[in-house]
Amino acid sequence: MRLRIPLAALSVTFEIAFATTSAQAQVPDPCTLYLCMASISGEGTVPANCTSAVTYWHVPAPAGLAIYSYHPWKFLAQPSYNYRKQYMNSCSGATDTQNNSNISDTIMNKWGRIP
DSSP states (O other): OTTHHHHHHHHHHHHHHHHHHHHHTOOOOHHHHHHHHHHHTTSSOOOSOOHHHHHHHHOOOSTTOSSSEEETTEEEHHHHHHHHHHHHTTSGGGSSSHHHHHHHHHHHHHHTTOO
């Protein structure tokens, strides 16, 4: 009987930890990424929650949770640039007008290869 209470508490602890980890590991959609990166590049105002998008752009993480390539001991600038551009431009609004395409190019020129 004593064993059930600690195991139940441990089970609940793991469920809470897993739920928290899953929520933090969410990848921002490409349009949110575009808007946030545009705003920190000087185009418009910063939307309310850009922390995860900017983190996704800049911070290396396992399991595809970052948007740049890292080989052990070495940052891969060109693959990172290509992947960032492809992901961000998968938002139809990032390239639907000449102005938006110019903003996309500005973002990539300023932030595309920065580790």
